[in-house]
Amino acid sequence: MSQNPEAARLARARLPEGLRPETLAVRTALAPSQHGENSEGLFLSTSFVQPDAQTSARRFAEMEDFTYGRTSNPTVRSLEARLAGMEGAEAAVATATGMSAILLLGMGLLKAGDHVVCSRSVFGSTISLFGKEFAKFGVTTSFVSQTDLAEWRAAITPSTRLLFAETPTNPLTDVCDIAALADIAHEAGALLTVDNTFCSPALQRPLALGADLVMHAGTKYLDGQGRVMAGALCGERKLIVDVFGPTLRTAGMTLSPFNAWVVLKGLETLALRMKAQSEATLAVARWLEQHPAVARVYYPGLASHPQHELAMRQQSGMGGAVVSFDVRADGPDAARAAAFRVIDETRVLSIATNLGDTKSIITHPATTSHGRLSEAQRQAAGIGQGMVRLAVGLEHVDDITDDLQRGLGPLA
């Protein structure tokens, strides 16, 4: 923070205590430069000039202030401070992608012989990172049911160091009980990390429910406009600064300042976007639920969702912006043809495999995100050939349902 009182006053760098998350999302940042810029500066510089050799020596020894771009950058630091404020965390560390945040989590926390318990419904690359990559270094992972707490409890061993969950899941939107998982982790002397990508802090704050760490793919809703890759871990200072800080500085999964700046600005509109996109998704989900060509809708905001009440409690009464549905068809071949027809008839929605964009995205999970699973594994996971996933953006709801109706109408 700047010691310059004029700069501090210009940017309101000394914010009062107790500000709400919406305010922190707009106001939290490092003090501005001497120019008093109102929008946070983008510092594209790999190195930072030191006033003298003595100061340089101290900064390198104590890792304070700014020295070299792999270790810290003012724009990245502003993003970390803002995201930490929004998650109710003491600190945050930003990373190059969502996956590199999980890489940092594993490298910083785990060693050979350690054991992890992870939901089997988490993001596909997360399964590979724990199940394959960390396994090379002697870290074992048990994959368990998203919703059956007894399975989590039964998987705990004396070596369990970490529980990892993501809620709601993709594409089935299964919700897990964060507070209950935190209790299971803490009884075992382990830490609970929650991947909060789908809800973002605008809807869900896992730390307040007892989780120890929050992980983000900033690539999704935090940027929110489909522009840059980013990731983060949020939690107690002693974990973020003392455990993950040194690992990040050595291993270099550092976030680029440009990407940090884009996400920093994205956070300013996060709460508005999440609310608007959640409301639109609920409207689309209700429309799908009454459609004769649709067999089933998966959305936590619907009363028909198996964990609806838990989701509403945990997610500020909102369902988020991802909805999936099964088209009605007999057998996998007909189901795939029907799902492809719905996707191919759209003229507004983007056919892509991403989410968290202002542009709505339509996806066929069975041949994209879950395409590498065997048909038996997919059946076990409940992801059929007739499933379509929709990540709802900011277009008018009626234009989204009209676009779906082009393909669904003839199937009814």
Ligand SMILES: *Cc1c(COP(=O)(O)O)cnc(C)c1O
């Ligand atoms: C996209 C995503 C990730 C990975 O993030 P990247 O930025 O693509 O590395 C992790 N978890 C969830 C839930 C995601 O949607």
